[in-house]
Amino acid sequence: NAGVTQTPKFRILKIGQSMTLQCTQDMNHNYMYWYRQDPGMGLKLIYYSVGAGITDKGEVPNGYNVSRSTTEDFPLRLELAAPSQTSVYFCASSRGQGASYGYTFGSGTRLTVV
Amino acid sequence: TQLLEQSPQFLSIQEGENLTVYCNSSSVFSSLQWYRQEPGEGPVLLVTVVTGGEVKKLKRLTFQFGDARKDSSLHITAAQPGDTGLYLCAGATGTASKLTFGTGTRLQVTL
Numbered sequence: 476n477a478g479v480t481q482t483p484k485f486r487i488l489k490i491g492q493s494m495t496l497q498c499t500q501d502m503n504h505n506y507m508y509w510y511r512q513d514p515g516m517g518l519k520l521i522y523y524s525v526g527a528g529i530t531d532k533g534e535v536p537n538g539y540n541v542s543r544s545t546t547e548d549f550p551l552r553l554e555l556a557a558p559s560q561t562s563v564y565f566c567a568s569s570r571g572q573g574a575s576y577g578y579t580f581g582s583g584t585r586l587t588v589v
Numbered sequence: 590t591q592l593l594e595q596s597p598q599f600l601s602i603q604e605g606e607n608l609t610v611y612c613n614s615s616s617v618f619s620s621l622q623w624y625r626q627e628p629g630e631g632p633v634l635l636v637t638v639v640t641g642g643e644v645k646k647l648k649r650l651t652f653q654f655g656d657a658r659k660d661s662s663l664h665i666t667a668a669q670p671g672d673t674g675l676y677l678c679a680g681a682t683g684t685a686s687k688l689t690f691g692t693g694t695r696l697q698v699t700l
Binding site for chain 2: 479506510515533565569577581582583
């Protein structure tokens with residue numbers, strides 16, 4: 476049981492380049508999330524999805540886009556990368572809405588923009 | 590924006606000592622979760638507390654949710670090197686179970 480799989484694990488981008496961070500889960504979870512983690516800053520929500528075809532902005536969505544064409548996949552697109560997007564990105568999934576459902580996280584993608 | 594403040598930010602203790610980590614907010618949450626994160630990995634769920642005043646125990650870890658559901662604490666008894674990591678509290682709101690994460694407490698337990 477793989478859980479939540481993120482690729483790539485590491486990436487270096489030049490300013491202005493674009494890339495897609497991949498996230499897939501095999502638990503048939505409806506809810507999926509993208510967070511970024513900066514040193515000493517905790518995790519901040521970028522985008523989330525409550526099911527295939529439905530996405531919504533989180534706290535820090537600027538410079539990012541997402542899509543959710545299937546239950547399993549929730550890719551995060553960075554357009555025109557900027558140094559401020561240097562961070563560790565985590566994808567997570569949850570079974571559904573409700574106080575007792577925790578998140579399952581992927582192992583993260585460490586992105587550096589130079 | 591809901592904020593969760595954790596204290597202390599850093600904690601370095603010796604094996605066998607006890608410690609408490611605090612998580613405070615001015616907002617009310619429907620539930621409060623605690624995660625532990627190790628270097629190079631994503632956070633892993635430790636516990637969820639739902640009811641105000643609730644206390645949950647997980648071996649040497651004791652979690653408490655404040656009566657008003659605005660704060661929580663994590664107490665570790667007789668800490669071990671395996672407890673080393675980043676501890677994150679996270680409060681859930683009713684919409685899409687979005688979690689607001691705390692700033693984190695980095696714990697190091699040495700022999």
